[in-house]
Amino acid sequence: MLTGPWRPAARLRRALSPRGALALHRVDGALSFALRAALAMxxxxxxxxxxxxxxxxxxxxxxxxxxxxxRNLPYARRIRVLAVVALAMTACVGGGVALAAWARPRDGEAGAVLTVVATALVAGSAKFACDAARLGGLGAVLLLVSFAVAANGAATPADVLPRTALAAGGAAVAWALAVAGWSVYPDRTLRRQARALVGRRRRAPQILPDLALPVLIAQTGTLARPDSAVDPARASGPAPGAVDPTTLRATESRAAELVTGPAHGRTAVLLVPALRMVLGTGVAGGSALALGLGHGYWAALSAAAVLHSINVRTAAQRAVQRTLGTVVGLLLALGVLALEPRPMALVLVIVLLEFFLEYVVARNYGLGVVFLTPMALLLTDLAAPAPAGTLVQDRALSSVLGVALALGCALAVVHDRAAVRAERALAACAVASERAEGALEDGNAAVLPLVQARLAAAVVELREADDAAAGELWPAEVDPTELAAAERRAYLLLDRLVRRG
Known part of the structure; x- marks a missing residue:
């Protein structure tokens, strides 16, 4: 074991390791999701x-x-969550247009500084909200893109309401398409994820918070764990589809609140990543302004993309992905702009890029950046045409600046609360396991579903907390053997609860 002055250096080297940045993940339903996103646009x-x-x-x-x-939310929760997201997206566009009309960042330094500050505050707020709601993917970055593009465009007071209405219309169309499948196949998402668990094609803890673990256990008869935490000899059970759909939806509605419950009371844990986002985007945007870079808000967006991560390690991975993806994406954008397409053709190309973005981004963020980069450039060119060479140069310089400053910010703001969260999650999982054992001994069937949901929430929180703390510079004082034993105990108890139920 490393001791003395070498230990911090080892932690820094481990946290900044880009290992895994180029890994590809298997994704279910990517084609249908991408088609829906492109159709909405x-x-x-x-x-x-x-x-x-x-x-x-x-x-x-x-x-x-x-x-x-x-992307993976069950319909019952998707309806509510996307309604809130639609309002937030509309507010970002409306607020951005209003700021552009009032501050006029293109015409004076004071307005530009105010826009940089506002962009940083929106970035931090979006990061905090997305983390609290456990919304992964591009999440806060897309909210920031909507605000930044609107805030840095030319606008007058008369433009505020019409452009806000256009954003609201686009959000409404997206919401309608996202929930349209509920009337045809209300349990499609749950059943697809249940099959994914049974097939052991994903790491269960990554998707359980959004899919109501107790429901999946009820569907599949057991919880398939990649590391065989559940005894394979006991992994038999009813096939997916054996549960009545009405019962399934009712259980999912009751369990969803419990499974996502650990997010509450974690304000201190969520504040540090949000603070990193505020500082990173603010410093990046301010530096781009000071250096006189055109479209300087792209530096803030690049910083936000890197800092929209769970810890320093994933920020380092995002930096690699962002850099490589931007290089390829700029070449693609340069090829498109060199053809001098008409506005209608630009719209069609942007729709096509949206399809490819949503199809690949869940597999690897770097692949998503390949299509996100030209899409952002073409959106800018569509709103305010500029020479292709200027756009590409501004994007390249801003990306380098944003990525470098984001990494520095991730290292400068130490997240010691992540370690505390992991330690508390381990204790909470032990308490939930003890209560589950007590309920099984008492034999009171009425309390088993509640005990099961709370234990599921605890073990999911334990895995997420440990993953987050493992990539930070401040290590958690948690024995890996003890943590593995706690997880194994919890999953075995969940298996028993299902069979008893």
Missing amino acids: ALSALPMALTGRADQAVYAMLGSFTTSFG
């Missing part, structure tokens, strides 16, 4: 483009980013 933007207002179609497209959230 097309339905939102094409009417404006066909009437000769392609520049205004940008704001409808920003609203349609709503569909990027809630």
Whole structure:
């Protein structure tokens, strides 16, 4: 074991290791999700483009980013979550346009500084909200993109309401498409994820918070764990589909609140990543402004993309992914802009890029950046045309600046609360396991579903807390053997609870 002055250096080297940055993940339902996202953008933007207002179609497209959230949410929760996201996306666009009309960041330094500050505050707020709601993926970055694009465009007071309405329309279309499948196949998402668990094609803890673990256990008869925490000899049970759909939805509705419950009371844990986001985007945007970079808000967006992570290690991975993806994406954008496409053609290309973005981003964020980069450039060119070489140069310089400053910010702001969270999660999981054992001994069937849901929430929180703390510079004082034993005990108890129920 390393001791003395070498131990901090080893932790720093481990945290900044880009290992895993190029790994590809298996994703279920990626094609249907990508088609839905592209359709939402097309339905939102094409009417404006066909009437000769392609520049205004940008704001409808920003609203349609709503569909990027809630990829794996069950329909019952997706309806509520995406409604809130739609409101947030509309507010970001409306607030951005209002700021552009009032501060006029293009015309004076004071307005530009105010816009940088506002962008940083929006970034931090979006990060905090997405983490609290356990919304992964591009999450806060897309909210920030909507605000930044709107805030850095040319606008007058008369533009605020029309552009906000366009964003609201795009968000409404995205929401409607995202929940349309409920009337046809209300349990599609739950059953697909149940099959994924049984097939051991994913790490269970990564998806259970959004999918109501007790429901999946009820569907599949057991919880399939990649590390065989549940005895394979006891892994038999009813096949997916054996549970009545009405009962399934009712159980999911009751369990969802319990499974996501540990997010409450973690304000201190959530504040540090949000603070990193505020500082990183603020410093990046301010530095780009001081250096006179055109489209300097792209530096803030690059910083936000790196800092929209769970710890220093994932921030380092995002930095590698962002850099490599941006290089390829800029070449793609340069090829498209060199053809000098008409506005209608630009809209169609952006829709196509949205399809590829949503199809690959869950597999690897770097692949997503390959398509996100030209999409951002084309959106900017659509709203305010500029020479292709200027756009590409601004994007390249801003990306380098944003990524470098984001990494520095991630290292400068030490997240010691992540270690505390892991320690508390281990204790909470032990308490939940003891209560589950007591309930099994008492034999009171009425309390078993509640005990089961609370134990599921505790073990999910334990895995998430440990993953977050493991990539920080401040280590958690948790014995890995003790943690593994606690997880194994919890999953064995969950298996017993299902069989008893």
